[in-house]
Amino acid sequence: MRTLTAINIAVKEDVYRRSKVGNGRLGSLVLTGTVAGVYVGMEYGLERVRGTRDWKNAMLGGALTGALVSAVSSNKGDRIITDAITGGAIATAAEFIKHLT
Numbered sequence: 001m002r003t004l005t006a007i008n009i010a011v012k013e014d015v016y017r018r019s020k021v022g023n024g025r026l027g028s029l030v031l032t033g034t035v036a037g038v039y040v041g042m043e044y045g046l047e048r049v050r051g052t053r054d055w056k057n058a059m060l061g062g063a064l065t066g067a068l069v070s071a072v073s074s075n076k077g078d079r080i081i082t083d084a085i086t087g088g089a090i091a092t093a094a095e096f097i098k099h100l101t
Contacts, residue, residue: 017096038077039065056097 043061047053066087070080 035065035069038068039087043091055092058091058095059088063088065091 046057067084070083
Protein backbone atom coordinates (compact mmCIF):
# COMPACT_ATOMS: atom_id res chain seq x y z
CA MET A 1 0.00 0.00 0.00
CA ARG A 2 2.87 2.39 0.77
CA THR A 3 4.28 1.81 -2.71
CA LEU A 4 1.02 2.81 -4.38
CA THR A 5 0.80 5.90 -2.19
CA ALA A 6 4.35 6.89 -3.13
CA ILE A 7 3.62 6.33 -6.83
CA ASN A 8 0.40 8.32 -6.52
CA ILE A 9 2.26 11.23 -4.93
CA ALA A 10 5.05 11.12 -7.55
CA VAL A 11 2.58 11.15 -10.44
CA LYS A 12 0.57 13.98 -8.90
CA GLU A 13 3.72 16.04 -8.35
CA ASP A 14 4.84 15.56 -11.93
CA VAL A 15 1.40 16.38 -13.32
CA TYR A 16 1.44 19.52 -11.18
CA ARG A 17 4.93 20.47 -12.44
CA ARG A 18 3.79 19.86 -16.00
CA SER A 19 0.85 22.19 -15.54
CA LYS A 20 3.21 24.88 -14.20
CA VAL A 21 5.68 24.44 -17.06
CA GLY A 22 2.90 24.40 -19.61
CA ASN A 23 2.39 22.16 -22.56
CA GLY A 24 5.95 22.67 -23.72
CA ARG A 25 8.53 20.01 -24.33
CA LEU A 26 9.85 19.93 -20.77
CA GLY A 27 6.43 19.27 -19.27
CA SER A 28 5.89 16.44 -21.72
CA LEU A 29 9.24 14.87 -20.84
CA VAL A 30 8.51 15.04 -17.13
CA LEU A 31 5.19 13.25 -17.54
CA THR A 32 6.65 10.67 -19.94
CA GLY A 33 9.49 9.92 -17.54
CA THR A 34 7.08 9.50 -14.65
CA VAL A 35 4.83 7.14 -16.58
CA ALA A 36 7.84 5.11 -17.75
CA GLY A 37 9.13 4.84 -14.19
CA VAL A 38 5.76 3.72 -12.86
CA TYR A 39 5.46 1.12 -15.64
CA VAL A 40 8.94 -0.32 -15.06
CA GLY A 41 8.29 -0.50 -11.32
CA MET A 42 4.94 -2.25 -11.84
CA GLU A 43 6.38 -4.74 -14.33
CA TYR A 44 9.36 -5.53 -12.13
CA GLY A 45 7.16 -5.91 -9.05
CA LEU A 46 4.88 -8.31 -10.89
CA GLU A 47 7.90 -10.27 -12.09
CA ARG A 48 9.13 -10.63 -8.51
CA VAL A 49 5.71 -11.61 -7.16
CA ARG A 50 4.90 -14.08 -9.96
CA GLY A 51 8.42 -15.49 -10.15
CA THR A 52 8.44 -15.49 -13.95
CA ARG A 53 9.30 -13.10 -16.74
CA ASP A 54 6.76 -13.16 -19.56
CA TRP A 55 4.33 -11.01 -21.54
CA LYS A 56 1.70 -11.21 -18.79
CA ASN A 57 3.84 -8.97 -16.56
CA ALA A 58 3.98 -6.37 -19.33
CA MET A 59 0.22 -6.58 -19.87
CA LEU A 60 -0.63 -6.24 -16.18
CA GLY A 61 2.03 -3.57 -15.61
CA GLY A 62 0.72 -1.53 -18.54
CA ALA A 63 -2.87 -1.89 -17.40
CA LEU A 64 -2.09 -0.92 -13.81
CA THR A 65 0.02 2.03 -14.95
CA GLY A 66 -2.68 3.23 -17.35
CA ALA A 67 -5.33 3.01 -14.65
CA LEU A 68 -3.16 4.70 -12.02
CA VAL A 69 -2.11 7.61 -14.23
CA SER A 70 -5.68 8.05 -15.44
CA ALA A 71 -7.06 8.05 -11.88
CA VAL A 72 -4.46 10.57 -10.71
CA SER A 73 -5.36 12.78 -13.68
CA SER A 74 -8.89 13.08 -12.22
CA ASN A 75 -10.57 10.89 -14.81
CA LYS A 76 -13.68 8.93 -13.89
CA GLY A 77 -14.94 5.33 -14.36
CA ASP A 78 -15.07 4.52 -18.05
CA ARG A 79 -12.05 6.66 -18.92
CA ILE A 80 -9.91 4.89 -16.30
CA ILE A 81 -10.92 1.49 -17.69
CA THR A 82 -10.21 2.64 -21.26
CA ASP A 83 -6.77 3.91 -20.26
CA ALA A 84 -6.03 0.66 -18.42
CA ILE A 85 -6.95 -1.41 -21.48
CA THR A 86 -4.90 0.88 -23.73
CA GLY A 87 -1.86 0.70 -21.42
CA GLY A 88 -2.06 -3.09 -21.26
CA ALA A 89 -2.44 -3.40 -25.03
CA ILE A 90 0.50 -1.11 -25.81
CA ALA A 91 2.78 -2.82 -23.28
CA THR A 92 1.83 -6.30 -24.55
CA ALA A 93 2.39 -5.29 -28.18
CA ALA A 94 5.79 -3.82 -27.31
CA GLU A 95 6.75 -7.04 -25.51
CA PHE A 96 5.74 -9.20 -28.49
CA ILE A 97 7.56 -6.94 -30.93
CA LYS A 98 10.67 -7.07 -28.73
CA HIS A 99 10.67 -10.88 -28.97
CA LEU A 100 10.20 -10.87 -32.76
CA THR A 101 13.45 -9.04 -33.40
